[in-house]
Amino acid sequence: MSGFLSLANTIMRNNKRKRIDKLGRVERYIDTKSTKAEYKEASEYTLSKVRDQVQKQQRESRHNTILIFTIVGILLVIVMCYFLFFY
Structure with missing residues (x-):
């Protein structure tokens, strides 16, 4: 029984080490160091075209x-x- 518990503890410890904080995920996703994503403004025509599609x-x-x-x-x-x- 103790082998199973030690295995569970090892797995939990390893999972904690591999986690990336939320800011790190955002930085990696938008490829910047800021926390805000910057997007270009879309025209009404483009928005309506995308909506229709x-x-x-x-x-x-x-x-x-x-x-x-x-x-x-x-x-x-x-x-x-x-x-x-x-x-």
Whole structure:
């Protein structure tokens, strides 16, 4: 039993050493030494274009999901009817 506990303590100690503080993660992500990310201003045209593109992708994704669930539902009903009435 003591071997398991010592192993757990060793694993916890090693995990603490590998952690990076939040500021370090932000610096590594935005590749600067400051804590604020700086972005360029986007024009209204660019924002509307991106918004339309995202909405189109969401519509297609929702359409595909509804289609798949409808087909699976119909097949499930057919199989259930077959086993209930004809088997």
